[in-house]
Amino acid sequence: MTLGPLRRAGFESFYRISGRSGFLGEVDRMDAAYRGPRAALDAAAEERLRALLSHALETVPFYRQVRPVASADLADPAAAVRAFPVMTKAVIREQGLALRSERAEERTHWNTSGGSTGEPVRLLQDRTMTRAVTETKMLYMRWLGFEPGERHLLIWGAPQQTFREGISLRERVYRFLHHQQYLNCYEVSDGVLEGWIDEIRRRPPSVIEAYADAMFDLSRYALRHRRPLPRPRGIITSAGVLTDERRQAIQEAFGGCPVLNRYGSREVGDVGCSCPADTPIHVSELMYFVEVVDANGRPCAPGAEGDVLVTLLANRSMPLIRYRIEDRAAWADGECSCGRVSRRLLTVFGRQSDFLVAGDGTRINGTALTTLLYWVPNLRRFQFRQVQRDRVRFLVEPEDPAGAETLRAAMAAPLAKARQLLRGTEIELEVGPIAPSRSGKYRYIVNELTDPGAP
Numbered sequence: 187m188t189l190g191p192l193r194r195a196g197f198e199s200f201y202r203i204s205g206r207s208g209f210l211g212e213v214d215r216m217d218a219a220y221r222g223p224r225a226a227l228d229a230a231a232e233e234r235l236r237a238l239l240s241h242a243l244e245t246v247p248f249y250r251q252v253r254p255v256a257s258a259d260l261a262d263p264a265a266a267v268r269a270f271p272v273m274t275k276a277v278i279r280e281q282g283l284a285l286r287s288e289r290a291e292e293r294t295h296w297n298t299s300g301g302s303t304g305e306p307v308r309l310l311q312d313r314t315m316t317r318a319v320t321e322t323k324m325l326y327m328r329w330l331g332f333e334p335g336e337r338h339l340l341i342w343g344a345p346q347q348t349f350r351e352g353i354s355l356r357e358r359v360y361r362f363l364h365h366q367q368y369l370n371c372y373e374v375s376d377g378v379l380e381g382w383i384d385e386i387r388r389r390p391p392s393v394i395e396a397y398a399d400a401m402f403d404l405s406r407y408a409l410r411h412r413r414p415l416p417r418p419r420g421i422i423t424s425a426g427v428l429t430d431e432r433r434q435a436i437q438e439a440f441g442g443c444p445v446l447n448r449y450g451s452r453e454v455g456d457v458g459c460s461c462p463a464d465t466p467i468h469v470s471e472l473m474y475f476v477e478v479v480d481a482n483g484r485p486c487a488p489g490a491e492g493d494v495l496v497t498l499l500a501n502r503s504m505p506l507i508r509y510r511i512e513d514r515a516a517w518a519d520g521e522c523s524c525g526r527v528s529r530r531l532l533t534v535f536g537r538q539s540d541f542l543v544a545g546d547g548t549r550i551n552g553t554a555l556t557t558l559l560y561w562v563p564n565l566r567r568f569q570f571r572q573v574q575r576d577r578v579r580f581l582v583e584p585e586d587p588a589g590a591e592t593l594r595a596a597m598a599a600p601l602a603k604a605r606q607l608l609r610g611t612e613i614e615l616e617v618g619p620i621a622p623s624r625s626g627k628y629r630y631i632v633n634e635l636t637d638p639g640a641p
């Protein structure tokens with residue numbers, strides 16, 4: 187007997203009970219909107235942007251004070267938004283609660299970023315935002331033909347497994363109903379890759395969602411050792427750069443299935459995803475207003491690389507307007523052969539993560555280390571530098587230099603966990619300012635063993 191129809195029923199009941207019976211309907215509506223006509227998509231996205239800007243001007247102390255535009259200017263919101271200040275992590279840390287709306291939703295939670303840049307920042311997010319993020323993730327899976335109830339494998343960071351913490355009952359139920367299985371990619375060795383291959387062969391997934399690095403590692407290993415893998419409907423990679431070389435290797439290892447490149451981050455959700463027809467990333471314009479700007483803040487023409495600014499259209503509780511996500515990208519030109527009319531970004535640059543090597547040779551994904559530092563107070567930024575096979579420097583920079591000793595004390599627990607993870611290497615904690623790399627770009631993992639040219 188197959189569990190398929192049962193799971194599908196369980197999935198639907200889950201969304202009905204949690205008051206979201208329209209979940210799949212909403213995903214289908216979004217899907218239709220992105221297929222055109224373009225004028226209708228423009229009108230819908232503009233309306234959302236106008237509503238957000240107006241809400242920010244009225245209810246957020248910071249924007250009321252800065253007053254970048256008058257309400258009358260909101261007739262053309264895409265032009266008006268360019269008068270708003272660029273939101274950087276420094277401004278967020280400095281302004282704190284002045285960025286929170288006086289009409290925040292009742293149910294909100296603090297999220298923290300830092301996964302990709304090593305500079306933690308706290309953001310208030312509400313239920314509407316959480317829903318929109320979940321719907322968007324499902325939309326990209328639907329592009330591959332995924333049906334709710336089918337097997338969904340995640341090769342993803344699983345801190346609970348790495349740090350031997352429990353998984354909540356709620357999370358277990360959620361995973362069961364969504365037919366999700368996690369394979370932890372924080373610690374990877376050849377033995378781990380063998381285990382993944384066995385698991386994928388034993389229970390072939392419909393869709394695989396994975397860190398780009400881990401998926402490439404697995405695919406290269408499977409090809410080298412001639413271990414053919416079943417072809418899923420498709421693979422979605424995220425949290426890392428999917429180069430052409432990586433995409434080809436993944437495709438080859440998994441029977442030529444489509445490989446989609448999803449772009450997003452912990453603080454904003456999934457801004458866009460490539461489609462089965464081509465490599466540029468379709469921006470989810472109903473959720474995100476995206477700009478690419480040059481050094482002077484002017485919009486870049488298609489093909490010209492610039493800084494990515496993201497305005498989150500879903501989160502009213504702490505509007506994030508023109509957020510500098512610290513990635514670089516360029517707009518693609520022309521239309522996509524898949525028929526979707528949404529704007530597309532060419533390859534996004536900047537999401538570079540590296541790994542550290544434990545004493546026994548296990549490769550430790552950089553993200554595993556950043557999860558230890560999400561909630562440390564007075565932490566401005568951090569960096570792990572592997573300087574020798576058995577030696578890692580762990581640098582932390584305090585927000586307020588006067589609190590350096592408090593920061594050192596607060597690091598005791600994360601440091602113990604990092605030592606457990608990087609068993610067999612010496613980790614030295616250093617508190618003080620961290621210099622940027624030669625390129626001016628700041629990196630949170632520097633492995634001088636694997637990258638001899640590292641700054």
Ligand SMILES: [Zn+2]
Binds near residue numbers: 460462463522525
């Ligand atoms: Zn397309």
